[in-house]
Amino acid sequence: MRGRVGQAGPLSRARIISAAMRVVERDGVEVLTMRRLADEIGTAPMSLYRHVADKREVLMELLDVVSRRITDRPLPASPDPRRRLIDTVTEVHQVLEANPWVVQAVLAVEELPPSALRLSEHMFAAMRAAGLDERTAASAHTAIWRYTWGHVFFGHLAAASARSYGRQEPAGRAEYEEMAHVMPAMLELKSQDNFRDGLKAMIDGFFAR
Amino acid sequence: MRGRVGQAGPLSRARIISAAMRVVERDGVEVLTMRRLADEIGTAPMSLYRHVADKREVLMELLDVVSRRITDRPLPASPDPRRRLIDTVTEVHQVLEANPWVVQAVLAVEELPPSALRLSEHMFAAMRAAGLDERTAASAHTAIWRYTWGHVFFGHLAAASARSYGRQEPAGRAEYEEMAHVMPAMLELKSQDNFRDGLKAMIDGFFAR
DNA sequence: ACCTGAACACCGTTCAAGT
DNA sequence: ACCTGAACACCGTTCAAGT
Numbered sequence: 001m002r003g004r005v006g007q008a009g010p011l012s013r014a015r016i017i018s019a020a021m022r023v024v025e026r027d028g029v030e031v032l033t034m035r036r037l038a039d040e041i042g043t044a045p046m047s048l049y050r051h052v053a054d055k056r057e058v059l060m061e062l063l064d065v066v067s068r069r070i071t072d073r074p075l076p077a078s079p080d081p082r083r084r085l086i087d088t089v090t091e092v093h094q095v096l097e098a099n100p101w102v103v104q105a106v107l108a109v110e111e112l113p114p115s116a117l118r119l120s121e122h123m124f125a126a127m128r129a130a131g132l133d134e135r136t137a138a139s140a141h142t143a144i145w146r147y148t149w150g151h152v153f154f155g156h157l158a159a160a161s162a163r164s165y166g167r168q169e170p171a172g173r174a175e176y177e178e179m180a181h182v183m184p185a186m187l188e189l190k191s192q193d194n195f196r197d198g199l200k201a202m203i204d205g206f207f208a209r
Numbered sequence: 210m211r212g213r214v215g216q217a218g219p220l221s222r223a224r225i226i227s228a229a230m231r232v233v234e235r236d237g238v239e240v241l242t243m244r245r246l247a248d249e250i251g252t253a254p255m256s257l258y259r260h261v262a263d264k265r266e267v268l269m270e271l272l273d274v275v276s277r278r279i280t281d282r283p284l285p286a287s288p289d290p291r292r293r294l295i296d297t298v299t300e301v302h303q304v305l306e307a308n309p310w311v312v313q314a315v316l317a318v319e320e321l322p323p324s325a326l327r328l329s330e331h332m333f334a335a336m337r338a339a340g341l342d343e344r345t346a347a348s349a350h351t352a353i354w355r356y357t358w359g360h361v362f363f364g365h366l367a368a369a370s371a372r373s374y375g376r377q378e379p380a381g382r383a384e385y386e387e388m389a390h391v392m393p394a395m396l397e398l399k400s401q402d403n404f405r406d407g408l409k410a411m412i413d414g415f416f417a418r
Numbered sequence: 419a420c421c422t423g424a425a426c427a428c429c430g431t432t433c434a435a436g437t
Numbered sequence: 438a439c440c441t442g443a444a445c446a447c448c449g450t451t452c453a454a455g456t
Contacts, residue, residue, distance in 0.1 A: 011439085139394075178333035178337060185346070186350070189347055259421070
């Protein structure tokens with residue numbers, strides 16, 4: 001009864017998860033503490049523990065919500081299986097990139113949410129339809145998944161080389177003439193384009209086996 | 210004087226960094242706290258702050274040590290530039306994989322250590338020698354970097370799909386017949402091989418432009 | 419100059435109590 | 438049954454003091 005005015009009635013797992021999502025999207029995952037989450041709902045920190053086992057469970061549930069944003073709607077269905085694969089991965093990338101906090105969450109949870117299995121399933125179906133053998137499909141699946149997470153993980157860091165280079169004294173820069181040469185091209189790179197470039201290059205490579 | 214018996218004399222930045230590396234390699238990066246680090250050296254937590262600005266600086270220094278393990282020795286020098294590129298990236302991957310805690314460290318620091326620039330420089334030199342134009346080189350460089358970090362980041366998680374699949378009820382598994390099909394091949398995947406497969410596929414793709 | 423204890427503003431979670 | 442306050446064992450870091 002000392003919850004926030006206008007909030008839905010009794011405390012529930014669903015209310016906790018949606019409050020957690022609100023906090024994470026508004027303030028970032030590092031601000032999501034059990035105490036802060038209780039504040040957001042207008043309850044005591046320990047009240048949460050009747051509905052969730054611990055903080056890890058909250059994070060896992062958040063990851064599942066994100067994953068379901070893809071899997072609860074129809075997955076890409078282009079008739080060309082290679083295209084279907086690329087479209088699926090691109091959609092995953094877009095959702096992850098829109099929610100960069102998933103990186104910290106996955107690192108903390110050390111697991112993917114159950115609904116992510118459906119994405120793998122869809123990717124494998126496309127690869128099989130495209131004629132990849134199991135060994136190549138398994139390898140491509142893992143490589144693609146890692147590539148995609150690497151993209152999100154490395155998100156802010158992508159400009160790190162450029163910034164780091166920029167911080168060098170002019171004298172120090174002489175050491176990096178190759179970088180000086182490509183720097184204009186690097187600064188023009190768009191994350192989305194770069195993702196598609198690397199993904200296509202990798203898939204081309206696997207399909208050319 | 211109440212430092213550990215046999216430890217080198219006065220507190221110094223170098224002693225702090227090497228103690229930090231000891232803690233991280235022995236117990237993991239999540240155990241590295243300023244208090245624990247002071248314990249390791251046999252000093253008071255606040256004594257550290259005369260030699261380092263904050264914890265971030267300690268982590269950055271640790272990343273630089275790891276990076277220098279590659280850059281302080283001669284970099285791969287195969288006459289074939291494509292090979293030189295692959296060898297360099299493979300060496301980076303091996304060092305990162307041997308020090309998986311760098312993932313958390315990079316995430317906390319949000320920057321690469323200065324010596325990492327030399328790796329980019331070497332990669333760009335190889336790509337230029339191989340005849341890639343600047344736009345493709347910039348794109349390939351970023352994609353490769355992200356792919357490599359993705360591999361390390363996704364390290365433990367790689368088996369996540371398999372474990373997650375394994376946890377499904379037999380009834381639930383019916384939903385994932387594609388996964389059932391490739392599961393044997395997935396379980397045989399070696400991380401090192403998978404890294405090279407994806408890397409080669411990606412580089413093939415970029416070089417075929 | 420160099421080091422440090424006490425203190426502040428935080429964490430996640432246990433446990434015993436409240437209604 | 439459901440909720441919660443106090444407490445425990447932690448954090449990084451500031452600040453004022455010690456030698």
